[in-house]
Amino acid sequence: MSVRAYRDIMRRKSRQIRVGSVLVGGDAPISVQTMTNTLTTDVKATVEQIKSAEAAGVDIVRVSCPDEESTKALKQIVREVNVPVVADIHFHYKRGIEAAEAGAACLRINPGNIGSSDRVREVVKAAKDNGCSMRIGVNAGSLERELLERYGEPCPEALVESALTHAKILEDHDFREFKISVKASDIFLAVAAYQGLAEACDYPLHIGITEAGGLRTGTVKSSIGLGMLLWSGIGDTVRVSLSAEPAEEVRVGFEMLKSLNLRHRGVNLISCPSCARQNFDVIKTVEALEKRVAHITTPMTVSVIGCVVNGPGEARETMIGLTGGGNNTHMVYMDGEQHHRIKDEDIVEHLGQMIEKRAAELDAADAAAKAKAAATAAE
Template identity: 75%
Template sequence: MVGNVPVGGDAPITVQTMTNTLTHDVAATVAQIKACEAAGVDIVRVSCPDAESSAALKDIVKQVNVPIVADIHFHYKRGVEAAQNGAACLRINPGNIGSEERVKEVIKAARDYNCSIRIGVNAGSLERDLLEKYGEPCPDAMVESGLRHIKILQDLDFHNFKISCKASDVFMAVAAYQMLAEQTDCPIHLGITEAGGLRTGTVKSSIGIGSLLWAGIGDTIRVSLSADPVEEVKVGFEMLKALGLRHRGVNVIACPSCARQQFDVIKTVSTLEDRLAHITTPMTISVIGCVVNGPGEALMTDIGLTGGGKGTHQIYIGGQTAHRLREGDESIVDHLVKMVEEKAAEIDAKSKDKAA
């Protein structure tokens, strides 16, 4: 449990991100967390490099709705302070947290304040003895580091923990996670660390995290991007949607467009995605520029649009032809947004009736 959010077992795969504000700037950090909440984030991590940052947690956790993970490196006392100040989870790096005695102090604080722990192994900061043993960072060294610290926690009768084995090299990370999954059944946090900017990091993370999720490995994910944390959340959910593992918001199926298109598909889709960002109800819409694939795609979506000649396009609902939209009567985007909002309200109402 990370606060009130379950991780592992039959729980939904959760999406995490990490703030990049100065943690002691409470207003800026809270604003960033709230923006991520609006995007659907389940868990947010903040770095606690100094006593001022760990003290700020007391104010931060009161103002947000998601559990906060305190990221701890080097100074084990920051972990103790973070637990005392309301962190729901402590992320500790075995390679730089210090001696086993210091780890024990952090574990005691976690137990005393009902705080979970993430063992965060990273290829870039492995213990010196493991680097000497293996010669360089490698999956075997990463997994040995992780299992070593799992044993420490279990020997101290502490079991509310998860583990990650991150590397910036996709192959190394995937191999480490595969080995780890074979040797432990504790919840696994997936990530490709330091993946890069928005485009590069999305591709690398999708290959690495996506292949592991496809293989049934992983309980919570964080897409590491040199970008706005909100983008990490969006990419995380898109990844889960693409794999059919979790559904949130509108999945837009759209053609790349070509000379056959009967309207500007790319501009329409870009605007539409922005206008539909507030919809959290799971549904699928298709936006196809011509009749080659449009009708077929519409059969499999809640709402479909197929471009037609002479500025007249076909609208589908539930795979059935519904009505035509003539350009000039109403913009394509406005029309589709209205339809999606109405459909979302209908789906939500049915869900409430079933729950009642």
């Protein structure tokens, strides 16, 4: 079997919708989302938090709109940020209308929760008039009472039925620009629900393990559940729900996609866990190098290995590699070939400058290729 064959992930075929400037579903890249935790009425704090998430690469940001003051603030927030904003609406249909008119790119709303068919029709009209999509967001912690009584507890079948019931309401109002999520804090429940939903419809799926926990525990739980879904081709947009700053959710999301070869952003740093064979302090070096190249968005793979046991083999597979050697002298590799030697004290800054130079070269080549393609298309 070729290396390529076992790395391929066949994504589930889904219809495509638009969230502002971001396409979700179909053949679009899997997008990474987060949600602000500031008061939406505090425009300055909310914009600052979104800007921080933008620096981490976020594609879509959601903000809570529980009251009229928040939807009023939303209008200003949308003007000051560069990514599509999703308005989080729960029960009041007027908030959905206001958010759509304020410039929200998407409404997170469950149509069955906002009242009569007339109210749903008003929200749908506002969404259509303002080019706004929707997300049906089903959560195990807030399932409809009727479903809980019938199924006895939150279960995959109940989550899927709830999602499809809400979807049917929008379909009956001739609205299909929506994505769906069926989240749970229990990994097994969430994965089974998404698997069932993926088989039952072709709408794009927003995947997440809700209320996953703090940075470490939440990352582990999310990686297990979302990793399984993504590996099996399920998921068009992802949010990693952590009790941490939104930008951390974004970074973890991109690392997941990078690990599965689904989307690349920034430096993929391969490093050893360190052992008694190491010829330099691997842990401190990697920590410092990650900070040094955090601003790089160009995809590339770099290896930092403490000794010659696995170092040369890893270096052969990376653009830039470092293998620890004796006498405070280490080998630097370029494109798998030995290139030059450096000393301990030079490692972080030296590699950082090499990575920046290679990123600039790759960006220039990419820009030239795009310009050539555009010129050819114009002929």
